[in-house]
Amino acid sequence: GAVVSQHPSWVICKSGTSVKIECRSLDFQATTMFWYRQFPKQSLMLMATSNEGSKATYEQGVEKDKFLINHASLTLSTLTVTSAHPEDSSFYICSARDLMRGGELFFGEGSRLTVL
Amino acid sequence: GEDVEQSLFLSVREGDSSVINCTYTDSSSTYLYWYKQEPGAGLQLLTYIFSNMDMKQDQRLTVLLNKKDKHLSLRIADTQTGDSAIYFCAEKDNFNKFYFGSGTKLNVKP
Numbered sequence: 221g222a223v224v225s226q227h228p229s230w231v232i233c234k235s236g237t238s239v240k241i242e243c244r245s246l247d248f249q250a251t252t253m254f255w256y257r258q259f260p261k262q263s264l265m266l267m268a269t270s271n272e273g274s275k276a277t278y279e280q281g282v283e284k285d286k287f288l289i290n291h292a293s294l295t296l297s298t299l300t301v302t303s304a305h306p307e308d309s310s311f312y313i314c315s316a317r318d319l320m321r322g323g324e325l326f327f328g329e330g331s332r333l334t335v336l
Numbered sequence: 337g338e339d340v341e342q343s344l345f346l347s348v349r350e351g352d353s354s355v356i357n358c359t360y361t362d363s364s365s366t367y368l369y370w371y372k373q374e375p376g377a378g379l380q381l382l383t384y385i386f387s388n389m390d391m392k393q394d395q396r397l398t399v400l401l402n403k404k405d406k407h408l409s410l411r412i413a414d415t416q417t418g419d420s421a422i423y424f425c426a427e428k429d430n431f432n433k434f435y436f437g438s439g440t441k442l443n444v445k446p
Binding site for chain 2: 224226252254262263264266269313315317323324325326327328329330332
């Protein structure tokens with residue numbers, strides 16, 4: 221199946237710093253990628269839809285200045301958590317849509333962010 | 337967003353069948369999905385069903401869809417310890433947005 225890779229898998233940072241998480245589609249081009257946040261024992265919350273070459277679309281309640289999304293190429297989307305605080309600690313998962321496979325969604329392995 | 341609901345926990349003995357249930361609210365859902373998430377990992381697509389189907393079987397997995405009641409279930413036959421994970425159901429709406437349930441944690445006892 222298609223592969224979506226996230227990097228880093230784990231990141232620990234100090235409060236106030238910014239962290240960038242990458243999401244790559246390794247064997248297909250993805251014009252659309254999605255970023256989710258997952259709290260412990262809870263479901264995935266869609267944060268934003270990342271569109272190649274245009275601005276991301278954010279879900280209600282998600283601060284776009286806090287969570288910067290860039291989708292500069294057909295295989296890479298990045299999520300930057302700016303001025304991170306402990307409450308931003310979470311599991312962030314990206315997914316990418318493969319239009320050649322009927323729009324099936326493939327997920328990355330997730331990135332666990334811990335803000336001290 | 338749409339509501340997708342699942343029970344939080346299910347515990348079964350190895351070799352038994354597991355049935356994980358899910359209800360959803362969006363009657364215009366086109367596809368419904370089951371994903372598996374192992375600890376610290378992303379989601380792995382297990383199977384999906386098109387909304388005009390009632391049933392889909394894939395080896396040990398059987399998906400049943402009752403569109404009238406908006407009820408989806410995943411049956412795992414001969415459940416193994418390696419099946420222990422969190423299982424998410426998800427629906428895709430007409431705008432290609434996915435909505436996930438809260439996940440059901442399946443615990444398989446030896």
